[in-house]
Amino acid sequence: MTAAASRSWPEEIFAALAALGVRQVAYVPDAGHKELIERCAGAAAMETVALTTEEEGVALLAGAWLGGQRGALLMQSSGVGNCVNMLSLMRTCAFPLLMLVTMRGQPGEFNPWQLPMGETAAPVLELGGCRVFALDDAAEAGATVAAAGRAAFEGPTAAAVLIAQRVVGMKTFGCTGDD
Amino acid sequence: MTDPGRSERYPLRRRAVAAALLEARGDLLVVSGLGAPTWDVAAAGDHPLTFPLWGAMGGAAMIGLGLALARPERRVLVVTGDGEMLMGLGSLATVGVKRPANLAIVVLDNERYGETGMQATHTAGPADLAAAAAALGFPVTGTVRDQAELEAAIPAIRGATGPAFYDIKVRAEDLPLVMPPKDGILLKDRFRAALLGKEAGI
Numbered sequence: 162m163t164a165a166a167s168r169s170w171p172e173e174i175f176a177a178l179a180a181l182g183v184r185q186v187a188y189v190p191d192a193g194h195k196e197l198i199e200r201c202a203g204a205a206a207m208e209t210v211a212l213t214t215e216e217e218g219v220a221l222l223a224g225a226w227l228g229g230q231r232g233a234l235l236m237q238s239s240g241v242g243n244c245v246n247m248l249s250l251m252r253t254c255a256f257p258l259l260m261l262v263t264m265r266g267q268p269g270e271f272n273p274w275q276l277p278m279g280e281t282a283a284p285v286l287e288l289g290g291c292r293v294f295a296l297d298d299a300a301e302a303g304a305t306v307a308a309a310g311r312a313a314f315e316g317p318t319a320a321a322v323l324i325a326q327r328v329v330g331m332k333t334f335g336c337t338g339d340d
Numbered sequence: 341m342t343d344p345g346r347s348e349r350y351p352l353r354r355r356a357v358a359a360a361l362l363e364a365r366g367d368l369l370v371v372s373g374l375g376a377p378t379w380d381v382a383a384a385g386d387h388p389l390t391f392p393l394w395g396a397m398g399g400a401a402m403i404g405l406g407l408a409l410a411r412p413e414r415r416v417l418v419v420t421g422d423g424e425m426l427m428g429l430g431s432l433a434t435v436g437v438k439r440p441a442n443l444a445i446v447v448l449d450n451e452r453y454g455e456t457g458m459q460a461t462h463t464a465g466p467a468d469l470a471a472a473a474a475a476l477g478f479p480v481t482g483t484v485r486d487q488a489e490l491e492a493a494i495p496a497i498r499g500a501t502g503p504a505f506y507d508i509k510v511r512a513e514d515l516p517l518v519m520p521p522k523d524g525i526l527l528k529d530r531f532r533a534a535l536l537g538k539e540a541g542i
Contacts, residue, residue: 187408208409210438213430220399220431224371227391227528229536232406250396255522303502 170328173303174261175204176273178233178336183259185210185225185232187218193263193329194235200290202207215240219247223256231314233259238266238323239275245289248319252290257317259310267326283323291319299328347451347512351486354448354510358419359384360494361446368498369535373400373420376454376515378448383518386504388534391527392520395518398427401445405435408443408503411535415498422449422463422507423501429472436477444497444504445473450512458536473505480504518531 168176174197178186187210188194202209210219215236222232236244241262251258257321265272266279276334278285282292294309296302305322358380362370370390372381376466378392393400405479406416425432425447435443451464457494463469474481493506521527532540 162496185406196455208484210405210409210434213433216398217431217434219397220402220428223399224395224408225410226402226406226533227403227531228407228410229532229539230410247399250399250524253395254528256528261488297368302363 163247164296167281169196169287170299170302170324171200174198174306177303177306177310179204179206181259181314182231183310184208184230185222186235187212187221187232188195188235189213189215189218189237189240191235191237191263193324194239194261196244197261198235201230215280216247217244219244219258222258223250223254225254231257231259233310234260235261236263238262238264239278241282241285241321242278242317245285248289251319253333255317256319257313258291258319259306259319260319261306261324263324263329264326269326279326286319286321289319291321294320295323295325295326296322297325302328347366347509348372350450350462350491350509350511352484352508352510352526353513354380354450355383355456355515357490357508357510358450360490361417361497365389367414369411369414369416371400371416371418371420372408373397373418373424375405375424377419377420377421377424378520379515379518380448386464388530390520392533394522394524397424400424401428401431401435404443404445405440408440408482409438412440412534416440416444417497418443418445420445420447421454421491422447422451422469423448424451424463424469426462432478432536433475433476436473439477439479440503443502444506446497446498447507448510449507450510452512453512454509458514459541463507465473468507470505470507478503479485480503482506484508487510
């Protein structure tokens with residue numbers, strides 16, 4: 162293993178966010194993002210903002226950009242649907258937006274209620290004007306977030322990294338299915 | 341239970357309130373919410389440090405929060421409407437937790453959805469936005485119903501250690517539209533250029 166690979170994927174993403182100059186990190190609490198959220202909350206250069214719904218974060222980060230700061234919005238795939246109308250800010254005003262989405266509802270999902278947004282998050286984001294970056298391999302976490310961040314902030318445009326459920330790990334509530 | 345007729349009798353007029361809020365605005369940063377507040381703020385004078393929303397309903401307070409966190413040395417004023425605020429009510433809880441001292445949110449509350457036919461909003465009934473803001477952690481809140489209360493509230497809106505939230509009851513009236521520019525990229529870029537100068541990279 163290389164030195165880089167010995168770091169966890171959330172640590173790789175944190176390093177990429179820090180290198181991008183991200184100052185505001187907005188999130189709805191999420192198990193998949195737990196480590197990254199804690200890492201950002203402990204960083205002196207970052208302000209974390211807990212949201213009641215994901216669309217608040219889209220608006221928050223438009224305001225951050227007006228004030229000269231970069232941000233990132235962390236959510237689960239179910240939150241993508243909550244953002245749809247607010248994403249019109251990015252398309253209409255060319256605001257940047259970097260979204261990091263932990264996927265649910267992919268093959269192996271325990272909870273069928275996660276399937277609708279798990280299966281439609283990518284096309285919904287694309288219809289909303291976001292560039293979508295798939296992150297299917299933990300070893301690519303830092304590079305993928307860096308690429309999405311460049312797309313977002315140099316665009317400026319909306320860019321979303323969809324972090325595959327196999328990277329995050331399956332949530333089973335103790336039900337392990339066929340094993 | 342709503343009483344959609346009562347706001348037709350309120351003494352404060354929204355255009356005069358907006359003008360009073362923005363008088364001698366100095367380096368104030370302003371976000372105006374979708375609908376009538378955007379027309380009211382435009383009527384008080386187009387300004388590069390106003391970001392007027394033509395959409396993104398429910399987002400005005402959060403845009404104000406992101407801006408206030410990014411520029412803690414500057415006063416940020418969000419001027420929005422009751423319908424727009426009700427759509428983003430959770431954002432008051434988020435602001436209440438972050439407690440930005442430099443943010444003020446003012447609702448021009450005519451108890452109607454003005455752009456869609458003057459239908460009653462929940463503030464025509466039991467919804468009390470200032471009480472909600474107080475319950476959600478805003479240290480400075482108030483409901484303003486007449487000129488004397490407005491004059492007492494303006495120093496707090498412009499300078500109190502916030503976040504501050506004021507619900508200003510204004511008459512339900514149909515006024516001529518006064519439109520700011522509607523090109524979102526222009527509005528964003530001119531705001532950033534005026535605030536950030538060369539750092540805006542425009």
